[in-house]
Every structure is written in C-alpha cells, then in structure tokens.
Amino acid sequence: MKNDFNTISLRLKLLLFLLLFAFISDTILMLLSFNDYHFIFDTSGWNTPILINIIFVILIFFITRKKIIWLPAVLLFFWLIANHFGFVIMDWHYTEVVSPKGTETLIIKYRQATLGESHYWYEFYQKSYSILMKKHIYDDMGFIIYNDHLNARQALGIDHANWLNEEEVIFESAIGKKKIILY
Known part of the structure; x- marks a missing residue:
C-alpha cells in the first residue's frame, strides 16, 4: 500500500512540474510573440507553441495514463502537419x-x-x-x-x-x- 502512495505522489509531482513548466514556457513564448520575436525556423509565430503544448499534453497523458483523451492530441498533431503543408504550397x-x-x-x-x-x-x-x-x-x-x-x-x-x-x-x-x- 505504501508503494502505491509513493507512485501516486511521484506522478502527481511530475504532473505538477510539467504543468508549471508548460505555463512558464507558454508565458515566455507569448512575451516573445508580443514583442514580435520569432524563432528562425518558425516565422508564423504559432507553430512552435502548438508543438510544445502537444508534447506537454502527450507527456501528461503518459503520466496520468488516460487513454480517452488521446483523440484531441492526435487531431491537433495532424492539424499541425496539414497546416504546415498548406504553407509549403504557398512557397515562401x-x-x-x-x-x-x-x-x-x-x-x-x-x-x-x-x-x-x-x-x-x-x-x-x-x-x-x-x-x-x-x-x-x-x-x-x-x-x-x-x-x-x-x-x-x-x-x-x-x-x-x-x-x-x-x-x-x-x-x-x-x-x-x-x-x-x-x-
């Protein structure tokens, strides 16, 4: 019984750490965007935050072991890929x-x-x-x-x-x- 409590406690700590890290990274990315800074590899300004948040959501799903919530993450991932191909067609x-x-x-x-x-x-x-x-x-x-x-x-x-x-x-x-x- 004590082993289950430590495992849950470790999962909860890891989950809280990921949420805090996601909040901090999103705040930094928003501040960069508000000041018109972009990553050299992402001039649209929003592909990188979406990708980082998808990674955080997937890690949270692994930690919480929730399977029903995978559908939104998979849809977001494929939407990001489809949207990227739209920009490829625009030929920048x-x-x-x-x-x-x-x-x-x-x-x-x-x-x-x-x-x-x-x-x-x-x-x-x-x-x-x-x-x-x-x-x-x-x-x-x-x-x-x-x-x-x-x-x-x-x-x-x-x-x-x-x-x-x-x-x-x-x-x-x-x-x-x-x-x-x-x-």
Missing part, C-alpha cells in the same frame, strides 16, 4: 543579407505569384541572438508588376543590397528604393 522563400562587417543580418521572407501580372510579397526580420529574429512590422511590402518577368529576388534587388552602414540597407526594387533600418 528565405534569404539572408549580411552587413559589410558581419555584425547584422537581415532575413527576408518572400514569395511571388504570377498570372498575367506578378505579385510580390516581402517580410523583413532582423536576426537576434542565435535562434531568434525580430520582425520589422512596418517594413513589410507587397507590389504588383505588369508584363515583366522578374523573379522575387530581382524585383526587390536582394542580390544588390546597398548597405549605408551596419544598421541601414537600401534595396533598389522594381518600384523604387526600399530602405530598412535595423534596430
């Missing part, structure tokens, strides 16, 4: 533009859709720390060009970025100059 590309001295890195997320005219979309991120990047919300841009056969890199002029200093870069895009000031 990423490139890095490094400052002359190598102290700053601008990450550009871009895509193009062409059907008679070409639509171009660009999002700009500044690399921060090792796995985080800060989104430049007000610098996002999109434009349409008619009867031109430029790819998205050429339309923005990514390959010919002009660094004024370590914090300022100018792109000679097809519709004019685009200046990005890093924080």
